[in-house]
Amino acid sequence: MDINKVKKQWQELSTSIEDIDYAVSGHDYNVCLESDRVRDFAASMLEEGFYLVDLMAVHVTPAIEVVYQFAHVETRCRVLARAFVDGNGEISTISDIYQGANWHERETRDFHGVVFVDHPYLEPLILPEEDVDLKPLLKAEANLKDVATVRRQPPEPAPEPKAKPEPKPKPEAKPEAVKSQEQS
Amino acid sequence: MSMDVEILEDPKHHRYVLNMGPQHPSTHGVLRVLLELEGEYAMELLPVLGYGHRCHEKIAEHKPVKSFMPNTARMDYLGALIYNHGYAQLLERAAGIEVPERVEYIRVITSELNRIQSHLLWYGAYLLDLGAFTPIMYSFDDREHILDILEDVTGSRLTYCYFRVGGVSKDIDDKFVTSTRAFVKRLRSRFPMYEDLVNGNIILQKRLIDVGELTPHTCARYGITGPLLRGTGVAYDMRRAEPYSIYSKFDFEIPTGTKGDCMASFMVRFHELEQSLRIIEQALDGLPEGPIMAAKVPKKLKIPAGDYNSSVEAPRGELSYYLVSDGSDVPYRLKVRTPSYSNLSVVPEMCQGMLLSDVVSAMGALDLVIPEIDR
Numbered sequence: 001m002d003i004n005k006v007k008k009q010w011q012e013l014s015t016s017i018e019d020i021d022y023a024v025s026g027h028d029y030n031v032c033l034e035s036d037r038v039r040d041f042a043a044s045m046l047e048e049g050f051y052l053v054d055l056m057a058v059h060v061t062p063a064i065e066v067v068y069q070f071a072h073v074e075t076r077c078r079v080l081a082r083a084f085v086d087g088n089g090e091i092s093t094i095s096d097i098y099q100g101a102n103w104h105e106r107e108t109r110d111f112h113g114v115v116f117v118d119h120p121y122l123e124p125l126i127l128p129e130e131d132v133d134l135k136p137l138l139k140a141e142a143n144l145k146d147v148a149t150v151r152r153q154p155p156e157p158a159p160e161p162k163a164k165p166e167p168k169p170k171p172e173a174k175p176e177a178v179k180s181q182e183q184s
Numbered sequence: 185m186s187m188d189v190e191i192l193e194d195p196k197h198h199r200y201v202l203n204m205g206p207q208h209p210s211t212h213g214v215l216r217v218l219l220e221l222e223g224e225y226a227m228e229l230l231p232v233l234g235y236g237h238r239c240h241e242k243i244a245e246h247k248p249v250k251s252f253m254p255n256t257a258r259m260d261y262l263g264a265l266i267y268n269h270g271y272a273q274l275l276e277r278a279a280g281i282e283v284p285e286r287v288e289y290i291r292v293i294t295s296e297l298n299r300i301q302s303h304l305l306w307y308g309a310y311l312l313d314l315g316a317f318t319p320i321m322y323s324f325d326d327r328e329h330i331l332d333i334l335e336d337v338t339g340s341r342l343t344y345c346y347f348r349v350g351g352v353s354k355d356i357d358d359k360f361v362t363s364t365r366a367f368v369k370r371l372r373s374r375f376p377m378y379e380d381l382v383n384g385n386i387i388l389q390k391r392l393i394d395v396g397e398l399t400p401h402t403c404a405r406y407g408i409t410g411p412l413l414r415g416t417g418v419a420y421d422m423r424r425a426e427p428y429s430i431y432s433k434f435d436f437e438i439p440t441g442t443k444g445d446c447m448a449s450f451m452v453r454f455h456e457l458e459q460s461l462r463i464i465e466q467a468l469d470g471l472p473e474g475p476i477m478a479a480k481v482p483k484k485l486k487i488p489a490g491d492y493n494s495s496v497e498a499p500r501g502e503l504s505y506y507l508v509s510d511g512s513d514v515p516y517r518l519k520v521r522t523p524s525y526s527n528l529s530v531v532p533e534m535c536q537g538m539l540l541s542d543v544v545s546a547m548g549a550l551d552l553v554i555p556e557i558d559r
Binding site for chain 1: 233234237239241242245274277280400403404405406407408409413418420425426488489490491492493494495502504506508509510511516517519521525526529530533558559
């Protein structure tokens, strides 16, 4: 696998690519996608020999975010790809490209109510059939956070490699977060 | 309309539907598989999950990160310490906690004992599925020694909660070291017996060779990892590919197969027993003195905003924890990627057109633990 070639492909398909420090987060790359490009992205990943580690959703505002995780068996390259569902809570299925996504998508439908368009059998998998509208992992209004508050804040040029939270998105969290870093 | 009714109303009425599970002994837990049979051949398979769903991910969003540790052991009850390990590593990575060296050694030794214990149970139970009753008596005899060793140090026999963020709960003593060394010697002396008794058996070979073949490409499409993937010839092991803890210090091989059939993954698991023993021996030799807990682990552990991942090699494949944090001490979202989940999802494709007795062979070779699938 040639990482530069792969990154070039990602650039065509994605809105942003971010290199992440593996020691801090456990990923190498973070790729943000438009919801209509996930199928193209998945197809290009399969072609490069990546396997699908996981597929899940995170409930944030402005919309539910679907997160795909890929890794490669030859070299360490752990990729997070994310896309927001569209206005109807829908996103295209990738279960015809990565068949393993079939169950992950059914589970995400169970837990978050995300509808995967063109999925061959989008029936409850983990939850019983009568709980099809339960969507247990959707956040209550009071707990729902904006996407910016759950993102890693950009690292400052400091001696320690860890990202320091900026005061803007969540001012009350700052003193504690900084404290825990100093203790480490 | 549910799928089972759909199958029953199928005009191809020479086919019939057999319900395997959720109490069928060869599904090892509460897994149900709807089989559409034509004679003795399984033409369609539909696994039905969720009988053991305990909402672990929902529970995680409602309590401080540190107190989720006991839940991890309840997902995969055979690889509890390895699940502990992945979760402890996730929080240490996220909070930037440095772990003392002795802790890493203890974690590796106990994790590898846990892996051997899991493989030994699979070995006996799988052969029991295939109709060989005797081997489980031998493998449980060996496994019992590990349970005794781990009970002494962790306090439980199955659902261990031994690792803590930044350390382990109790130090190991001389008795642990002596009995572990004795166990390593004992298990190694038993391998020739297993080879004679089981691995060369002609019935076993006829039941496993060329059954349930997988290719590396199939594994990539389904996200299959662990001994199944290594059985296809891909030497992919988290302990080597993304060396966590102190695995990079040890000299061990990654056993692989070639054909990707049940026999290949069977032999991969069998050879992994020896490799785990090698790691344990090296770790016991190099065991340093020191503290068993990192200094300054805050009581209320706040995780800086962002997302974190931690992957370890569980007995059945890649285990990943994915944590999304909003800066508080309670996870915003915690997703657990369990290996059996992806491994089982290949069954409808892998077992199509197989003899029913081969379906049992093929599903047993997946080494399923249903509670980690249902979570």
